[in-house]
Amino acid sequence: MNKLLYTIMLELKGVPKMHEDHLYLCRFPYHRPIVSKLKDGYEISIIEHDPPIIKGLKLKKARDWVSTQCIIQGTRCIEGIVLDFEGRPFVQDPSGERISRENLQRMPNLTSALTYAKEWCKKFLQDNAENEREVVLHTKPFESMVNLRLLQINHVRLEGKYKYLPAGLKWLQWKECPLKTLPSDFCPRELAVLDLSRSGIEKVWGSYTSKLSSLKELSLNDSAIEEIPDSVGSLSNLEILSLMWCGSLTAIPDSVGSLISLTKLLINGSAIKELPISVSSLSYLKELSVGNCKDLSKLPDSIEGLASMVELQLDGTPITYLPDQVGALKMLRKLEMRNCKKLRFLPESIGSMLALTTLNLFGANISELPESIGMLENLILLRLNKCTQLCKLPSSIGNLKSLRHLWMEETAVIELPESFGMLSSLMILKMAKKPYIELSGNSVPSSIEFPTSFSNLCSLVELNARAWKLCGKIPDDFEKLSSLESLNLGYNNFFSLPSSLTGLFNLKELLLPYCKELKSLPPLPSNLEDVNVANCTALESVSDLSNLERLQELNLANCEKVVDIPGLECLKSLTRLHMCGCKACSSMVCLRNIRTLSMPGSRIPDWFQAGVRFSEHKNREIKAVIICVVVSLDLQIPDDLRDQLPIIAGIKANLVKMNKPLFTTMLELKGVPKTHEDHLYLIRFPDCHPIVSKLKDGYEINVIEHDPPMIKGLKLKRSGIYLVFEGDDDYEGDEESLDESQLSISEKLSKFFSCLEEEDHTSQSDCVVESQVQAIEEEEEEREISEPVWWDFLRPLQRCFCL
Known part of the structure; x- marks a missing residue:
């Protein structure tokens, strides 16, 4: 119609300094008016401004290209299309309109009727708003794309017949697909990957499933799927079946056992109540994940048939036990049972899982570990955090020669077996407990110490034994742990550390807060970066710190008995110094780097x-x-x-x-x-x-x-x-000779803190004098009360004699 609707000036940045031709490309996203206002039959043209804004400017060639043009007209050479529009999260919760309608049907009255009318109007407006934002594509243009192999159309609605989608399509991702069922005319025979995550799909194909013989991966995660058809067993090439967080899916069909190529079965967070016995026929299955299936209370005894399984994930399920047949999983490397609150014990057969490298029992309610666990010679990670009912470790634990990480924080274990020192590969030992918390149901011995073999842990890099109630003296052979980089012994009751810690030459972090019976800090290794002895109220002496050239943080908060910190002035790397409640001199510290x-x-x-x-x-x-x-x-x-x-x-x-x-x-x-x-x-x-x-x-x-x-x-x-x-x-030189106005900020602060400490010492002396005078006056008052009246005549003579 040749009517101008919208004009935009192209922003061509960069003015050439030569006579040569230059190419400029401008790309406008869909929210710009020149794109959002496009409708069927509209045209885009590129012209020069008349009159010219810049003299000598000449437009030689111009071409506009709309990215959806290939979809509108079609082209044989296209092999892949990616359209990913951000959509709203799919909500499976019942709407307010649905709830109010049910209330109206159950209790018809004026209030419920008005509520329903209000919710209906609200839903109508919301649906209209969603429809306005909805991206719609027509299927007809796809007919000519005979070479299309990859199609990603997330958050898009298709209109038209699905038979137009190319038969050679191999990869389709359609997240937030608005359909409830897939149409019968959609069946690309060469499809290998189908991802319909977060969609409204409630049912997939029935008899048409057999035509998808090439399908290798099917993902219906977080969809509204209610039932998997028995015909799924005909997908003989399917390798990955992912049904995670399908809240309406309550059962897996027995025909799943016919998926002879299946390697991954992921059902996390679904509503299934049991696994079919036929699952044991999946001889090539390597990963089975059923975490957070709140209704799955047991595993089938036939699980021993999963001979190829490498990873089994049972996190958050209400299982009470593992079947003895689990020991037949000779290839299993990773067994995860985090937060299995009803799990009370592990079977002895677990010792037969010789390939196991990771065993995660975080938050389980087990009270003990089987002795057979010592047979897991390839176990690298054992996690027992928050197993609050676990009271002891088996003596066989020392046989875990490959164990590198042992996490057992917040358990009821109070003693380590003597064989513990045999863990020659152990690098990380985290067994901290919560301070101020008494573990119920477990009698704490009066004296807790490390086993004598503990110093044999030559590979130990990190040790956290916070609040273990360690008593007495930490033995001198503790210095043999020469690989230690981090040591946390806070909230314990020992009164003495080894006579020297300099042998721990790799130690970077020493944490000893709230060790209220510790009296002295021995010589420390030179690589330390962090020392924390806060609230060690019995601490009286600190060794010379002048060798700690890398120390960045020193915490002496509330160490009220410490009066001197030798070598404090040599700590050139110190950035954080905490001395609240500590009377030791701090004016010697170098303040230039202090944060x-x-x-x-x-x-x-x-x-x-x-x-x-x-x-x-x-x-x-x-x-x-x-x-x-x-x-x-x-x-x-x-x-x-x-x-x-x-x-x-x-x-x-x-x-x-x-x-x-x-x-x-x-x-x-x-x-x-x-x-x-x-x-x-x-x-x-x-x-x-x-x-x-x-x-x-x-x-x-x-x-x-x-x-x-x-x-x-x-x-x-x-x-x-x-x-x-x-x-x-x-300024980094000597500032003694400089005028006050020329001093650096660090020097001015240093002088201020020196004066502050002098005032503090003066005030303390004044307090001492005042207290002495007050004591003399009180003593004289007591004498006046107890002495006879005639003694007043002799008082002046007594004072003269004293003078």
Whole structure:
């Protein structure tokens, strides 16, 4: 009709500096008006602007191409089409309209009628909105695509006869297919892969299934499928059958046993109640996955027929036992039974599964492991986490020569068998328990120690024995564990470590929090990066730390008896120092690399501001933001959360523009004080942190408490912020001779903390004097009460004599 409906100026970026021709390509997505407004019969043309906007510009050739044109007209050379439009998730839950209709039928009254009318209107509007967004393709154009082999049409609706789809189609993925049944005229004989996941399909072909002789993979995951036809057994070439999360599927037909080529059967999350006995005929099946089938309570005894099975997944099923025939699965490598809450024991025949490399019993209710488990000579991973009823390990566990990972956190095991040291390949041992939790039904001996053979674990890299109630002294031969890189012995009751830990030369992480009877920290290995002795309230002495050149974090929170930390000034790599509740001197530490610091104190530097407004400096970039806060805790207010958290939560920094928060970060105030005293926390944010990188001219930073409070009794007393610009903290020489205004930020902070500690010592001395004077006055008052009246005449003479 030659009527102009829409015009767009092509954005041809890049102006050539030569006379040569240049090619420009512009691609417009479907949401742009030039695409979304297209209708049948519309034309697209490309012309020059008249008059020309740029002198000398000449349009030589122009061509428009619509990506759906190949579908509209068809072409013989196309072999694959991929159309993946994002659609809404398929919902199988009953709609409000359906529920209200059933309520109206059951209890007809005015209220139910009005409710139904309201829900019907709502559904009508929703359906119309969905239909407007729906992508529709016609099947007729596919007829001429005789070479089409791959077709992906996710979130698309097809209209027309399905016989037009090429007979040579081999791969079809149609997620969120809106059909409830596949039409009888759709049967591409060469189809090898069919994926109808998240679709509304309730039934697949019946007698037509036999014509799909080439089908190798069928996926109906998360679909509305209600029944698998018996004719599925005729798919002799089918290798993968995936029916995961099919909530309406309650049974698998016996004919599945005829799938002689099947290698994977995946039924996770479906509603099946049992596996057919014929499943044992699947001699080539390698993977059987029935996890989270909530109604599947047992496996068929005929499971021994699955001679080729490599992986069996039973997670979250209500099975109570494994049949003895499971021991016949000689090829099985992976057996997973996570969260099988009704599983009480394993059969002795499990020891016959010689190929087993992974055994996962996370969250099972087993009370013991069979002795035959020691026969699993190829077992690499044994996971027993949260097996809260497991009280002991069998003595045969030492025979697992290939075991590398043993995870047994939060179990009821309180002793390791003497054979434990024979696990020569063990690298990861995680057997932590929850602090503050007493395991019921298990008597804890008065003294728990590692077995004498424990030091033979020469391959051990990570050991976590938190809250095992280890008592006494950790033996000196513990130093033989020379491969250790991470050691966590927190929340235990031992009073002494080995006389030296320097033999653990690979150790990078030493965690000993809440070891309340530990009295001293021995010489430590030089490769340590993290040392945590927080809340070791009996700790009195720390060995020289000057050799810890790589140490990045040191946590001495609430180590109130520690008065000196030798070598602290040599820790050049230290970035995090936590000393709240600790009276040891911290002014010697190098503050240039410090990112977080906590210590007793009630003041912040007077050159810090409670709130700052950023203004850009010419030729000087912002490098960091330093925030100081002074907080106190009212310990008279009980709070279980406060006693268990490693940090004080509830103080946050805001980046604000015109009183509107743009970014908020919670300050990580590590170390929770155990006294009412004020404590100072310093945090330095580098330029990569959003609170620094997002700063623009006119933006403000402030510090506030979270409302409502996250920790009871927390009080923010003071806060201060300082912006560090380029050149403020770059000087690395001796600053003793420099003027106050020339000092680097690190040196100024160091001087401030020195003054803070001197004031603290002075205040402590004043407190001692005041307490002594008060004691003398109280003593004199007691004497006045107990002495006779005539003694008052001799009191002046007594004082003169004392003078």
